[in-house]
Amino acid sequence: MQRLKDLVEARIAAWCAGLPALGLYPPMAYLLQLPAKRIRPIALLMAHELYGGKAEDVLDEALGIELFHNFTLMHDDIMDASPLRRGDATVHVKWNTNAAILSGDALLVKAYELLGRDPRALRIFSQHALEVCEGQQLDMDFELRDRVSTAEYMEMVRLKTAVLLACSMRIGAALANAPEADVERIGEFGERIGLAFQLRDDLLDAFGDPQRTGKQRGGDLLAGKKTWILIRGLEKERADGLDALQVELRKEAGSRNVERMIEALGRSGVRAEAEALVQGLETKALEDLHVMNVPMERKAPLFVLADQLMARTQ
Amino acid sequence: MQRLKDLVEARIAAWCAGLPALGLYPPMAYLLQLPAKRIRPIALLMAHELYGGKAEDVLDEALGIELFHNFTLMHDDIMDASPLRRGDATVHVKWNTNAAILSGDALLVKAYELLGRDPRALRIFSQHALEVCEGQQLDMDFELRDRVSTAEYMEMVRLKTAVLLACSMRIGAALANAPEADVERIGEFGERIGLAFQLRDDLLDAFGDPQRTGKQRGGDLLAGKKTWILIRGLEKERADGLDALQVELRKEAGSRNVERMIEALGRSGVRAEAEALVQGLETKALEDLHVMNVPMERKAPLFVLADQLMARTQ
Numbered sequence: 346m347q348r349l350k351d352l353v354e355a356r357i358a359a360w361c362a363g364l365p366a367l368g369l370y371p372p373m374a375y376l377l378q379l380p381a382k383r384i385r386p387i388a389l390l391m392a393h394e395l396y397g398g399k400a401e402d403v404l405d406e407a408l409g410i411e412l413f414h415n416f417t418l419m420h421d422d423i424m425d426a427s428p429l430r431r432g433d434a435t436v437h438v439k440w441n442t443n444a445a446i447l448s449g450d451a452l453l454v455k456a457y458e459l460l461g462r463d464p465r466a467l468r469i470f471s472q473h474a475l476e477v478c479e480g481q482q483l484d485m486d487f488e489l490r491d492r493v494s495t496a497e498y499m500e501m502v503r504l505k506t507a508v509l510l511a512c513s514m515r516i517g518a519a520l521a522n523a524p525e526a527d528v529e530r531i532g533e534f535g536e537r538i539g540l541a542f543q544l545r546d547d548l549l550d551a552f553g554d555p556q557r558t559g560k561q562r563g564g565d566l567l568a569g570k571k572t573w574i575l576i577r578g579l580e581k582e583r584a585d586g587l588d589a590l591q592v593e594l595r596k597e598a599g600s601r602n603v604e605r606m607i608e609a610l611g612r613s614g615v616r617a618e619a620e621a622l623v624q625g626l627e628t629k630a631l632e633d634l635h636v637m638n639v640p641m642e643r644k645a646p647l648f649v650l651a652d653q654l655m656a657r658t659q
Numbered sequence: 660m661q662r663l664k665d666l667v668e669a670r671i672a673a674w675c676a677g678l679p680a681l682g683l684y685p686p687m688a689y690l691l692q693l694p695a696k697r698i699r700p701i702a703l704l705m706a707h708e709l710y711g712g713k714a715e716d717v718l719d720e721a722l723g724i725e726l727f728h729n730f731t732l733m734h735d736d737i738m739d740a741s742p743l744r745r746g747d748a749t750v751h752v753k754w755n756t757n758a759a760i761l762s763g764d765a766l767l768v769k770a771y772e773l774l775g776r777d778p779r780a781l782r783i784f785s786q787h788a789l790e791v792c793e794g795q796q797l798d799m800d801f802e803l804r805d806r807v808s809t810a811e812y813m814e815m816v817r818l819k820t821a822v823l824l825a826c827s828m829r830i831g832a833a834l835a836n837a838p839e840a841d842v843e844r845i846g847e848f849g850e851r852i853g854l855a856f857q858l859r860d861d862l863l864d865a866f867g868d869p870q871r872t873g874k875q876r877g878g879d880l881l882a883g884k885k886t887w888i889l890i891r892g893l894e895k896e897r898a899d900g901l902d903a904l905q906v907e908l909r910k911e912a913g914s915r916n917v918e919r920m921i922e923a924l925g926r927s928g929v930r931a932e933a934e935a936l937v938q939g940l941e942t943k944a945l946e947d948l949h950v951m952n953v954p955m956e957r958k959a960p961l962f963v964l965a966d967q968l969m970a971r972t973q
Binding site (some may be wrong): 369370416420423424446448450451453454455458461464467471474475478479481482483485486519521605628 | 682683685725730734737738756757760761763764765767768769771772777778785788789792795796799800831
């Protein structure tokens with residue numbers, strides 16, 4: 346895992362070093378060089394090695410995926426008016442909105458340049474790139490809607506988060522000439538751990554240890570963010586004729602009693618339900634990995650990746 | 660020309676009709692269906708027929724180029740804070756900035772989808788897509804700078820406007836299996852008429868007949884927009900120790916005497932110089948077309964296109 350991360354970081358650093366120091370390029374280099382886990386490019390390399398390929402041969406595609414991911418971050422941060430990204434100023438704050446729009450566009454063009462070199466990679470990438478935009482659109486739509494179902498929320502997370510992980514792994518496997526069925530299966534594996542990852546993140550917001558997550562306990566609840574647990578909590582409350590969550594949500598964000606909301610989510614069984622859902626996804630993902638017709642020792646890194654994503658800072 | 664425009668319009672209409680009625684898609688359909696000249700996709704089809712191809716076979720690529728062009732319009736209108744596009748509300752005004760960012764992104768993805776089907780088209784498109792972003796970056800930079808040279812201005816116009824016309828024609832020719840040298844030559848032709856087109860537009864702003872251009876006489880000068888003639892006018896003034904333009908530019912935009920600026924540009928010979936420059940580009944472009952090793956009757960449509968672009972509403 347560390348070996349692959351080093352390869353990815355070196356490729357990103359070399360790419361950034363080659364960028365002009367003016368115009369469109371400094372915001373790209375800035376965002377790309379903020380500390381990051383590089384999960385997607387690492388997953389691409391792992392999937393490639395799983396089928397006997399050499400990571401060094403697909404570093405361009407791994408970089409392309411990371412550029413695409415950073416394009417989505419740069420534009421999403423404008424749309425969400427986020428001041429911070431990984432603890433540092435976002436591009437639209439450090440430069441301005443126009444710079445973030447245009448550098449983001451240029452990142453997308455650069456991503457296609459790298460992913461367009463091999464028609465197999467391009468075909469897979471094209472299938473998924475639009476879904477990521479659709480996920481962001483749903484996410485924004487949800488903020489304006491009164492009611493969102495858990496199924497809608499899952500679909501949004503699938504599109505916005507899980508699909509790109511799946512896409513990365515499918516590209517890695519396809520470029521190592523994996524059988525078509527395996528390319529599909531590794532995509533399903535990626536999608537499931539991507540979904541599990543986001544749902545666990547939602548859970549940790551309310552039930553994690555702030556000392557370990559490094560975030561304010563219940564920050565999403567305080568903001569009234571429509572996460573899986575809040576959506577499901579409201580559903581159950583309505584069904585049971587209760588209103589503890591509603592009462593808090595009607596208050597100004599600043600004066601919500603988060604502990605009371607967390608309590609209500611525990612009492613109504615939403616916490617347990619979310620944990621079961623995440624575990625179900627994780628179990629299914631590990632099964633996907635088990636049935637792949639590849640020597641077990643080659644699968645080890647993917648189990649490590651899955652483990653890392655699933656456990657997350659708790 | 661009308662036959663090709665009809666083909667393009669029909670392909671755009673069919674594509675828009677197939678879009679979902681929600682989310683990312685209505686802004687795309689709206690912008691694409693505003694009345695437009697469709698010069699770039701028509702040029703692609705013409706270049707294809709010039710080398711014996713059938714326009715019907717490359718409608719996907721022609722559509723892809725028009726989608727890319729509309730992506731640039733949607734994002735440029737945000738960056739320039741333009742309220743109107745072709746007389747109608749821009750997307751960021753009719754919807755909002757977020758919708759214009761995200762629908763624009765999705766248009767770029769869709770453009771790649773269509774242009775990625777043939778590796779020859781993709782290769783040419785990849786060479787040029789980033790240049791268009793660089794052109795917009797320069798355009799924005801120039802607004803903030805005190806002094807811009809005519810050479811810098813020409814380079815900005817080349818990147819922002821001329822390159823995409825050249826790219827369209829190169830793709831059309833390449834997909835008809837034109838010899839590599841001809842693909843390059845038709846690109847140069849496209850670049851020259853693209854440049855001439857923009858410079859003539861600058862000239863018409865000051866010296867055209869408002870009744871025929873449909874625009875306010877000297878609108879660019881009133882706004883202090885750094886066009887070729889204003890840049891060149893200021894250069895000559897400085898060299899000659901004069902200051903008629905400077906005096907007007909120091910005033911508020913609303914109280915500038917545009918007639919005095921136009922007079923100064925005529926007196927110092929800038930008008931004549933600009934006309935000579937445009938004519939030089941046009942002559943060279945027509946020569947490019949003459950030397951191409953293709954039967955004359957096939958070239959006729961391109962002469963018509965060039966003529967139309969060069970003459971422009973005067």
